[in-house]
Amino acid sequence: xxxxxxxxxxxxxxxxxxxxxxxxxxxxxxxxxxxxxxxxxxxxxxxxxxxxxxxxxxxxxxxxxxxxxxxxxxxxxxxxxxxxxxxxxxxxxxxxxxxxxxxxxxxxxxxxxxxxxxxxxxxxxxxxxxxxxxxxxxxxxxxxxxxxxxxxxxxxxxxxxxxxxxxxxxxxxxxxxxxxxxxxxxxxxxxxxxxxxxxxxxxxxxxxxxxxxxxxxxxxxxxxxxxxxxxxxxxxxxxxxxxxxxxxxxxxxxxxxxxxxxxxxxxxxxxxxxxxxxxxxxxxxxxxxxxxxx
Amino acid sequence: xxxxxxxxxxxxxxxxxxxxxxxxxxxxxxxxxxxxxxxxxxxxxxxxxxxxxxxxxxxxxxxxxxxxxxxxxxxxxxxxxxxxxxxxxxxxxxxxxxxxxxxxxxxxxxxxxxxxxxxxxxxxxxxxxxxxxxxxxxxxxxxxxxxxxxxxxxxxxxxxxxxxxxxxxxxxxxxxxxxxxxxxxxxxxxxxxxxxxxxxxxxxxxxxxxxxxxxxxxxxxxxxxxxxxxxxxxxxxxxxxxxxxxxxxxxxxxxxxxxxxxxxxxxxxxxxxxxxxxxxxxxxxxxxxxxxxxxxxxxxxxxxxxxxxxxxxxxxxxxxxxxxxxxxxxxxxxxxxxxxxxxxxxxxxxxxxxxxxx
Ligand SMILES: Nc1ncnc2c1ncn2[C@@H]1O[C@H](COP(=O)(O)OP(=O)(O)O)[C@@H](O)[C@H]1O
Ligand SMILES: [Mg+2]
Numbered sequence: 285x286x287x288x289x290x291x292x293x294x295x296x297x298x299x300x301x302x303x304x305x306x307x308x309x310x311x312x313x314x315x316x317x318x319x320x321x322x323x324x325x326x327x328x329x330x331x332x333x334x335x336x337x338x339x340x341x342x343x344x345x346x347x348x349x350x351x352x353x354x355x356x357x358x359x360x361x362x363x364x365x366x367x368x369x370x371x372x373x374x375x376x377x378x379x380x381x382x383x384x385x386x387x388x389x390x391x392x393x394x395x396x397x398x399x400x401x402x403x404x405x406x407x408x409x410x411x412x413x414x415x416x417x418x419x420x421x422x423x424x425x426x427x428x429x430x431x432x433x434x435x436x437x438x439x440x441x442x443x444x445x446x447x448x449x450x451x452x453x454x455x456x457x458x459x460x461x462x463x464x465x466x467x468x469x470x471x472x473x474x475x476x477x478x479x480x481x482x483x484x485x486x487x488x489x490x491x492x493x494x495x496x497x498x499x500x501x502x503x504x505x506x507x508x509x510x511x512x513x514x515x516x517x518x519x520x521x522x523x524x525x526x527x528x529x530x531x532x533x534x535x536x537x538x539x540x541x542x543x544x545x546x547x548x549x550x551x552x553x554x555x556x557x558x559x560x561x562x563x564x565x566x567x568x569x570x571x572x573x574x575x576x577x578x
Numbered sequence: 579x580x581x582x583x584x585x586x587x588x589x590x591x592x593x594x595x596x597x598x599x600x601x602x603x604x605x606x607x608x609x610x611x612x613x614x615x616x617x618x619x620x621x622x623x624x625x626x627x628x629x630x631x632x633x634x635x636x637x638x639x640x641x642x643x644x645x646x647x648x649x650x651x652x653x654x655x656x657x658x659x660x661x662x663x664x665x666x667x668x669x670x671x672x673x674x675x676x677x678x679x680x681x682x683x684x685x686x687x688x689x690x691x692x693x694x695x696x697x698x699x700x701x702x703x704x705x706x707x708x709x710x711x712x713x714x715x716x717x718x719x720x721x722x723x724x725x726x727x728x729x730x731x732x733x734x735x736x737x738x739x740x741x742x743x744x745x746x747x748x749x750x751x752x753x754x755x756x757x758x759x760x761x762x763x764x765x766x767x768x769x770x771x772x773x774x775x776x777x778x779x780x781x782x783x784x785x786x787x788x789x790x791x792x793x794x795x796x797x798x799x800x801x802x803x804x805x806x807x808x809x810x811x812x813x814x815x816x817x818x819x820x821x822x823x824x825x826x827x828x829x830x831x832x833x834x835x836x837x838x839x840x841x842x843x844x845x846x847x848x849x850x851x852x853x854x855x856x857x858x859x860x861x862x863x864x865x866x867x868x869x870x871x872x873x874x875x876x877x878x879x880x881x882x883x884x885x886x887x888x889x890x891x892x893x894x895x896x897x898x899x900x901x902x903x904x905x906x907x908x909x910x911x912x913x914x915x916x917x918x919x920x921x922x923x924x925x926x927x928x929x930x931x932x933x934x935x936x
Contacts, residue, residue, distance in 0.1 A: 482679035
C-alpha cells in the first residue's frame with residue numbers, strides 16, 4: 285500500500301467511531317430540531333423552525349401574542365450561574381487542596397490523591413443521596429444544630445440553589461483538583477524559594493509566582509467542572525427536587541413528559557453552543573498563558 | 579558580620595535523624611569573598627539555606643550584624659541567593675526577573691527600571707532585557723540570576739555552585755566576572771563550590787567542609803600550604819603522605835625521621851604532639867629528582883606522565899613501598915633525562931612538609 289493509503293487505513297477506525305459516536309448523533313439532533321413534534325413523542329417529518337423559536341419565545345395560546353419564554357430563560361440563567369458558582373467554589377477549595385498535596389513528601393502524595401479520587405469512583409446517585417442525607421430537614425446537620433440549641437426550626441437547605449451548588453461542587457471537585465495538582469506537581473519549588481528570597485511575602489509568591497505557573501491547570505480544571513455542570517442532570521434533579529430546573533432537566537422534560545422532541549433537540553444544541561462559547565473563552569485565557577511561557 | 583554560632587542541622591527525627599551540619603561555627607567578615615569548599619553531600623547547601631532562611635537550625639544561632647536571624651523569614655533578610663539551578667521565573671522576561679526583588683520591596687517603578695538597566699549593564703545583558711528566560715543560553719541565565727540577586731543590594735549574596743553547569747571556558751570567564759562584581763559592589767559573597775581550584779583562585783578565605791563539619795578555615799595559601807589534617811591535604815591539590823617519627827619539636831618546627839632513615843624538618847602546624855608517629859604531607863612540587871645518593875629518599879621510577887606545562891613522576895619508595903608523586907615544571911633547559919625503571923633520589927625542599935593532625 286502507498287503511504288497515503290496506509291495512513292487512511294490507520295485513520296479509518298477512528299473516523300468510523302467519530303462518525304457514529306459524535307457526528308452522526310449530532311446530525312440527527314440537528315435534523316430533529318427542525319421538525320414538528322409528534323402527538324405521542326417522536327417527530328413528524330415536516331420542516332419547521334418552531335422548535336428553535338420556542339427556545340427563547342412563546343406564543344400565548346389564547347391571544348396569539350409573542351413574549352419571551354421566561355421559563356426557559358430563567359433555566360438558562362440558573363444553569364450558567366450555578367455552573368459558574370460551582371467552578372469558582374471548586375477552585376477556591378481545590379486550589380489550596382492541590383497545593384497541600386503537591387507539597388507533601390513524594391510517597392504520601394499518591395495516598396492523598398487516592399482519597400480525593402475514591403468519591404469520584406463512587407456511583408453518582410449514591411454520592412448525591414449522601415449529600416441529601418446531610419442537608420435535609422431531618423438530616424445530620426439540622427439534627428446537630430437543633431440538638432445544640434443553635435436553631436429551633438430546621439434550616440431549609442434541600443431543594444434550593446444552595447443545595448444544588450453544594451452537591452455539584454462535591455461531585456465535580458476532583459475534576460478541579462486533578463489538573464491543578466498535575467501542574468502543581470511539575471512546579472519547580474525552587475522558584476517559590478526564589479520568590480521568598482526576593483522579598484515576596486506568602487501572598488505575593490502565590491499571586492506572582494505560583495498562580496501564573498499553574499494557570500494552565502486552573503483553566504483545564506475550570507473547563508472540566510463548568511462544562512459537565514451546565515448539562516448536569518442527576519444532581520440538580522435530586523437536590524433541586526424538580527423545583528429548580530437546570531438545562532439538563534429541561535431537556536429531559538421535553539423528551540419525556542412534554543413529548544416535544546424538536547424543542548428538546550433545539551435546547552440540546554443551544555447547550556452545545558453555550559459550551560462552545562465558554563470553551564473559546566477559556567482557550568483564549570489559556571492561550572495567553574501559553575504565550576507567556578514562550 | 580555573619581556569625582554562625584555552633585549551628586547543627588538534623589533532618590528527620592529520632593534515631594534515624596541525619597546530621598547534615600554538626601556544630602558549625604564561623605564568622606564571615608564584611609566585604610569578604612568567602613568560600614565553602616567540600617565534596618558533594620558535606621552540607622554546603624544546607625548551610626547556605628540556613629543563612630537564607632529557607633530552613634531553621636536545629637540548634638545554634640545565626641547572627642547578621644549582631645542581630646539574631648532566628649524569627650526572620652527569608653523575605654525579611656537582606657540576603658539574596660543565586661540558586662544552583664538559577665530558578666529564574668519562566669513566565670517573566672529577563673528585565674522582569676531582575677526587577678522582581680525591588681518590586682516586591684515596593685520601590686517606585688522609575689527606580690526599579692533604573693536599577694534593572696544598571697544591573698543588566700553590570701552583567702552585560704542589556705540587549706537581551708526583553709527576552710524570556712527560556713530563550714537565552716545557560717551562561718546568560720547565570721548572569722541574569724546574578725543580576726536578579728544583586729539588584730536589591732543585599733548585604734550578603736549567597737552563591738550555590740553557580741558555575742558548575744557551565745563549560746570550562748565560560749566558567750573561567752565567570753570566575754573573573756564574579757570577582758569583579760564582588761569588588762565593584764562591595765557585597766559580602768558566600769560562595770559554594772566543590773572545585774578546589776575555583777576556591778583557591780577566587781576566595782579571600784575558604785572553609786573546607788566534610789561530613790557536616792568545618793575542617794579548616796583560612797586564606798587560599800594557608801589552606802594549600804598548611805593543611806591541618808589529612809582530609810584537607812588530600813581534598814585540595816595532590817599530596818604525598820609519609821609516615822614519620824617525630825624526634826624533636828620547637829614551636830612550629832618539628833624534627834622528623836622518615837621511614838628510610840633520613841631526618842627532615844617540617845612545620846608542626848596545629849599538632850600538639852612532641853614525639854611519636856606522625857603523618858607528613860608533602861606537595862608534589864616541593865620535591866626534586868636528584869642523583870641516587872643526593873636526596874633524603876630513594877625509589878624506583880614507575881611512570882612518567884607528561885601534562886604539557888609539567889611532568890609527573892611516579893616513584894615507589896625503596897623499602898617502604900609507598901607511592902610518591904613528584905611534579906616538575908617543563909622548561910627548555912631540560913634536566914638529565916631519566917627513564918622508567920631507573921632508581922632515583924628525591925630531595926625535599928627544606929621545611930616544605932606539613933605535619934598533619936591525626
Ligand atoms: N531536606 C532534606 N532531608 C533529608 N536530608 C537532606 C535534606 N537536605 C539535605 N539532606 C542531606 O544532607 C546532606 C548535605 O546535603 P547538602 O547540604 O545538599 O550537601 P552539599 O550541598 O554539600 O552537596 C546530604 O547527605 C543530603 O542528603
Ligand atoms: Mg549542594
